[in-house]
Amino acid sequence: MKALRKLMDKAKPLFSPGGSLEKLQSVYDGFESFLFTPNTTSQSGVNVHDGNDLKRTMITVIVALLPCLFFGMYNIGLQHFIAIGTPDVSAWSMFVYGLLALLPVIVVSYAVGLGIEFIGAQIHHKEIQEGFLVTGLLIPLIVPINTPLWMTAVATAFAVIFAKEVFGGTGMNIFNVALITRAFLFFAYPSKMSGDEAFVKLDSALGYGGGTVADGFSGATPLGQVATNVGDTLSASLDTMQAFLGTIPGSPGETSMVAILIGAAILLFTGVASWRVMCSVFVGGFAMAALAHALPSSTYPASLLDPCAQLCYGGFAFAAVFMATDPVTGARTKTGQYIYGFLIGVIAILIRVYNSGYPEGAMLAILLMNAFAPLIDYCVVQRNVKRRLARLNANSQKGGHENE
Amino acid sequence: MATINLKKGYNLDLVGKIAHNDVAEAPNAELYAIVPDDFYGIIPRLEVAVGDHVDAGQALCHHRDDENLKITAPVSGTVKEIRRGARRKIEAIVIAPDTEQTAKSFDVKLPPVQLLAQSGLLAMIRQRPYDIVPNPNVAPRDIFVTCFDSAPLAPSLMLVLGDNKRYLQAGINALASITAGKIYLGLDEDLDTGLTGVEINVFKGPHPAGNVGVQIANVKPVNKGDVVWTLDVITLARIGKLVTEGVVDFSTVVALTGELVTTPCYLSTTMGAQLTSLISGKLVGGDTQKRIISGNVLTGTPVAADGFLRAPYRHITVIPENAHPDEFMGWASLSPKRFSIYRLFTSWLTGNRNVRLDARLNGGERAIVMAGEYDRMLPMDIYGEFLIKAIIAFDIDKMEQLGIYEVAPEDFALAEFADTSKLELQHIVRSGLDKMRKEMA
Numbered sequence: 044m045k046a047l048r049k050l051m052d053k054a055k056p057l058f059s060p061g062g063s064l065e066k067l068q069s070v071y072d073g074f075e076s077f078l079f080t081p082n083t084t085s086q087s088g089v090n091v092h093d094g095n096d097l098k099r100t101m102i103t104v105i106v107a108l109l110p111c112l113f114f115g116m117y118n119i120g121l122q123h124f125i126a127i128g129t130p131d132v133s134a135w136s137m138f139v140y141g142l143l144a145l146l147p148v149i150v151v152s153y154a155v156g157l158g159i160e161f162i163g164a165q166i167h168h169k170e171i172q173e174g175f176l177v178t179g180l181l182i183p184l185i186v187p188i189n190t191p192l193w194m195t196a197v198a199t200a201f202a203v204i205f206a207k208e209v210f211g212g213t214g215m216n217i218f219n220v221a222l223i224t225r226a227f228l229f230f231a232y233p234s235k236m237s238g239d240e241a242f243v244k245l246d247s248a249l250g251y252g253g254g255t256v257a258d259g260f261s262g263a264t265p266l267g268q269v270a271t272n273v274g275d276t277l278s279a280s281l282d283t284m285q286a287f288l289g290t291i292p293g294s295p296g297e298t299s300m301v302a303i304l305i306g307a308a309i310l311l312f313t314g315v316a317s318w319r320v321m322c323s324v325f326v327g328g329f330a331m332a333a334l335a336h337a338l339p340s341s342t343y344p345a346s347l348l349d350p351c352a353q354l355c356y357g358g359f360a361f362a363a364v365f366m367a368t369d370p371v372t373g374a375r376t377k378t379g380q381y382i383y384g385f386l387i388g389v390i391a392i393l394i395r396v397y398n399s400g401y402p403e404g405a406m407l408a409i410l411l412m413n414a415f416a417p418l419i420d421y422c423v424v425q426r427n428v429k430r431r432l433a434r435l436n437a438n439s440q441k442g443g444h445e446n447e
Numbered sequence: 448m449a450t451i452n453l454k455k456g457y458n459l460d461l462v463g464k465i466a467h468n469d470v471a472e473a474p475n476a477e478l479y480a481i482v483p484d485d486f487y488g489i490i491p492r493l494e495v496a497v498g499d500h501v502d503a504g505q506a507l508c509h510h511r512d513d514e515n516l517k518i519t520a521p522v523s524g525t526v527k528e529i530r531r532g533a534r535r536k537i538e539a540i541v542i543a544p545d546t547e548q549t550a551k552s553f554d555v556k557l558p559p560v561q562l563l564a565q566s567g568l569l570a571m572i573r574q575r576p577y578d579i580v581p582n583p584n585v586a587p588r589d590i591f592v593t594c595f596d597s598a599p600l601a602p603s604l605m606l607v608l609g610d611n612k613r614y615l616q617a618g619i620n621a622l623a624s625i626t627a628g629k630i631y632l633g634l635d636e637d638l639d640t641g642l643t644g645v646e647i648n649v650f651k652g653p654h655p656a657g658n659v660g661v662q663i664a665n666v667k668p669v670n671k672g673d674v675v676w677t678l679d680v681i682t683l684a685r686i687g688k689l690v691t692e693g694v695v696d697f698s699t700v701v702a703l704t705g706e707l708v709t710t711p712c713y714l715s716t717t718m719g720a721q722l723t724s725l726i727s728g729k730l731v732g733g734d735t736q737k738r739i740i741s742g743n744v745l746t747g748t749p750v751a752a753d754g755f756l757r758a759p760y761r762h763i764t765v766i767p768e769n770a771h772p773d774e775f776m777g778w779a780s781l782s783p784k785r786f787s788i789y790r791l792f793t794s795w796l797t798g799n800r801n802v803r804l805d806a807r808l809n810g811g812e813r814a815i816v817m818a819g820e821y822d823r824m825l826p827m828d829i830y831g832e833f834l835i836k837a838i839i840a841f842d843i844d845k846m847e848q849l850g851i852y853e854v855a856p857e858d859f860a861l862a863e864f865a866d867t868s869k870l871e872l873q874h875i876v877r878s879g880l881d882k883m884r885k886e887m888a
Contacts, residue, residue, distance in 0.1 A: 044775045076811060080777030084738070084768055084806035088873040089863045091459075091744045091766070094787040094794070096810025097867055098778035100817065103791050170811050214814025214868070313791045317818065375818040375832060424830050428848040431828075435670040 051075055069164035073171030097213075100315055101173040107309035108180055108365065110302035115295030116141030119188055120252070122243045122292050128257030136252075144248035145295055148183040151192050155199045156182075163208045174213030174220075174371075175203065181221035181365060184296025185358065185406075187241040190228060194235065198227040218413045219372045222406050229406070237402065239263045242292040264292045266357045266395070270402040272344035281348075286355040297361040307364040316368035319380035320387075324363035327388020328354055335396045345396040359391055362405035372413040376423040383419055387412045450637070451665050453652030455826040457788055457861060459599040461744065462801045463705040463764070465712060468606055470700055473714040476724035478755075479522045480530075480539040481507055485758035486518055486570040488579025491537050499526045504551035504566060504695045507540045516583060519567030521697035521718040523549040539755065542719075552693045559621040559690060566695045568686055571758065572678045575660065575669045577884045578855035578877075587676040589628035589667060592645075594680040595635040597657030598743035600764055602702030602713065604680050607761050609700065614687025615680070619644050621690040622683070626676070633662040652826065660858045664827035669853045679759065701725060701756065705740075705765040706803050707732045718760040723753055725763060736768040738806045745860035746873070749806075770805040777809065785809075788865055813868040821862040821872070829853060831862060835872060838879030843886055851879055 057064045058071035077098070085092060120137025123144075124130050156175045164171040186195055202223040207216045229236045243262035247253025261268075265281050285291055289299020297303075310316035332353035335346040345353075354360060367373060367387050374383035387408045394404025401407065483491040491508040494517075495501060501524065506517035524544035532538045553566055563569040564583045574581035581587065595604055605612075622630055623644050630645045635657065637649055648666055650656040659677040669675050681699070688696050697718045704711045709731050716725060722739065730737065740747035741757035744764050748757050756763070771777075777785065783793045786802045794802070821831035829850045837845035856873035863872040 044773070047775075048773050077778075078776060080771075080774040080807070080809060081811060082769055082772055083808050085808055088871045089745050089860055090738060090740050090747060090749060090764075090806050091804040091864060092808050092810075092869060093789070093865050093867075094777075094780075094785040094809050095789050095791050095867050096778060096869065097813045097816060098810065099791050100867055102778065172813060174816075211814070214816045314789055315791065315817075370818040371816055373818070376830065377819065377822075380818075420833075424833050424849070427828065427830055427850075431668075431670075431848065431850060434668065435672075438670050439672075 097173050101176045104177045107306035110305040111296040114299045114302040126243045126260050127254030140252040143251050152182040153179040155196045156203050159203045172213040178220045188244045198224045201227050266402040275341045277347050283352045297358040303360045320368050320384040323381045323384030324367045324388040327385035331389040331392035357403045358405045374416045374419045379419040379423045448647045450649040453656045453826040456653035458653040461599050470713040473716040476720035478721045479719040480541045480755040482539050495526050502549045502551040515564045550694050555693045571682045575675045576852035577880045587626045588673045590676045591631045593633045593659040595657045597654035600704035607700040611684035614684045617691045618683040618687030660855050699760045702762050707765040720756045738768045740764040746857045767805040817867045824862040
């Protein structure tokens with residue numbers, strides 16, 4: 044490590060103001076603090092600090108995302124080989140195909156997002172911040188695999204600039220950046236974002252795999268099939284167990300409940316995510332799904348799904364665990380977190396069931412509640428303010444009597 | 448008597464605890480100094496010049512706005528130096544002590560407030576709001592006395608108090624004549640104190656239970672317009688001694704603690720003593736850069752090895768400045784030695800006992816990202832994070848609504864320690880209090 048330290052020290056003057064690479068100073072600083080814990084010691088205030096920092100926090104979220112990422116890769120391959128009619132290739136081949144299919148998306152997401160963050164940091168002469176580490180991995184996991192790379196790049200750039208940098212960067216954004224990316228794609232290029240062709244990749248991934256679609260194959264997601272259901276009973280052959288395991292078409296990260304639950308366990312155990320938000324999203328979703336299921340209607344076929352299946356299908360669980368729990372865009376008071384999470388769950392299922400335009404509602408529910416989170420917090424904090432005011436009034440009245 | 452259970456907070460279990468409660472006599476220091484910054488709120492105007500002789504208890508300076516409010520000399524001797532910083536700010540008044548100590552005696556028949564102001568003991572009391580030395584002309588609503596220090600490695604105040612316990616009742620009686628309200632004592636265990644004229648509350652729970660601000664918040668919070676005085680039990684005993692015997696007792700017992708102390712121990716000395724008399728030959732670690740803190744690791748002030756004991760004159764902690772320079776990818780560390788109160792690192796596996804900490808920030812300053820971190824460390828009915836944001840935005844109405852009158856910087860020290868975003872919360876709170884004071888003046 045000493046050699047590396049020497050190398051970094053040697054390169055430092057180049058990146059300092061006046062050096063030939065001064066325009067890349069924030070890149071250097073970011074890289075240096077990535078490699079070596081800064082030697083800065085506290086100059087005022089407390090003399091000791093906790094070992095945790097935002098880097099560790101963000102890395103922990105990435106670790107929690109890894110099961111979803113790896114399963115997503117496998118499932119991309121699985122769906123591909125089922126679609127082209129050769130479902131008996133080895134699991135390893137499936138994983139390799141998925142890896143090759145997803146890797147370009149990950150690279151594009153990080154390259155575009157981090158590139159913009161570095162430029163922003165350099166303009167403001169600030170240290171590069173960690174926020175995009177998680178966002179950059181969330182984006183490939185929630186964008187349908189068949190989305191053209193340039194679309195992902197445009198959407199990522201839009202989200203990072205207009206949902207994050209203009210608000211002041213990490214910690215300042217109002218809306219979840221990854222979901223803004225998804226929403227941008229959803230509304231700008233709707234034809235690529237839903238329907239039967241979006242979620243199963245047919246052509247080769249970097250020269251690997253590829254083929255023509257087998258007869259009778261439909262790449263529709265379970266929720267897509269449900270949305271087009273006619274009649275009082277569900278005609279589509281749906282298997283909740285499959286959805287629980289994740290071997291169904293869908294966005295790469297969202298299909299496997301098992302992988303998501305492993306991630307949830309990591310986030311909750313380390314305390315990175317708020318259990319209040321996470322649990323109340325599931326409670327809210329279950330409550331709304333149960334209500335819809337109690338009043339089934341053929342006009343709204345998703346109401347025919349039983350509540351447990353509702354929670355397993357689509358992006359609901361992924362959104363509950365990884366998106367709703369974003370502390371920056373969510374409610375920050377304890378009471379607020381219960382309300383915020385519950386309403387996300389309710390609205391997600393509400394949109395899913397009663398708005399035939401959108402088979403999935405988790406994304407819109409979270410973005411909507413992102414907008415309302417400050418209001419929820421305001422109301423909760425206002426109760427504290429009123430309590431304080433009441434105390435003051437009670438006190439001054441009492442004081443007044445004493446003076447009489 | 449009421450028992451109040453506090454759940455929020457954290458007990459930082461550092462290495463360098465004192466094993467035996469014996470108090471050793473420290474050698475006399477060569478120099479003593481008083482630092483006006485320790486008496487926040489007083490703008491000092493000198494009453495002495497270099498070369499003057501002072502008695503113990505004689506005024507060194509007074510408050511610009513109130514001549515009667517004095518800061519006094521802890522020892523008798525000659526004023527050796529008046530250290531000044533930028534813009535001629537008085538940083539320290541250094542006294543070379545006499546071999547034969549003489550003390551100024553005060554007229555015990557004076558009203559207690561005057562006695563306190565002139566003897567320098569009022570300067571050791573704080574008021575809420577603003578966490579400043581109180582104005583002697585404003586009678587406090589109530590007076591709160593904390594009888595224990597819950598900070599990491601802190602001394603037992605009852606031990607520091609020693610025989611001076613016998614002055615407590617006199618101190619209480621003197622304070623009772625100052626306030627129309629009550630005098631509250633905060634204890635950490637159910638003791639039979641035998642004191643009358645006080646209301647005793649027992650606080651169970653982790654640090655910051657010993658912070659007097661936390662005790663106020665859970666007994667009778669400060670409202671807008673209220674003034675409350677706060678002090679510790681040692682100052683209370685000094686007041687008692689002053690009103691009975693007419694002299695100020697500047698002697699104190701200091702807990703010498705921390706990882707780099709050979710044998711952590713209690714030492715008896717005098718306020719403002721030069722640290723060399725307390726620490727020389729008692730530290731380990733050879734040439735490693737040490738951080739010598741006058742006070743505890745959370746609220747104490749870093750001082751030089753030849754610096755002076757600073758208020759509240761009862762604690763010294765010595766830790767390494769940087770125990771692990773150029774730590775490679777520390778954020779990825781799996782070592783249980785990297786301490787964190789969060790379960791993001793593996794230190795929780797060891798039970799977080801006997802922790803070694805250095806002065807590094809362990810990360811860069813960021814915007815507030817994680818929710819609820821401050822509230823976890825603040826056992827008060829206050830939304831810490833929202834208050835901090837109101838202060839940063841300098842929104843006076845919001846600060847008032849969210850309870851700025853109830854807090855002092857020290858109440859946020861633990862939150863500052865635990866903050867993932869490494870913000871200087873105590874500094875922020877202090878700047879908020881200063882701005883409020885200016886606005887309301």
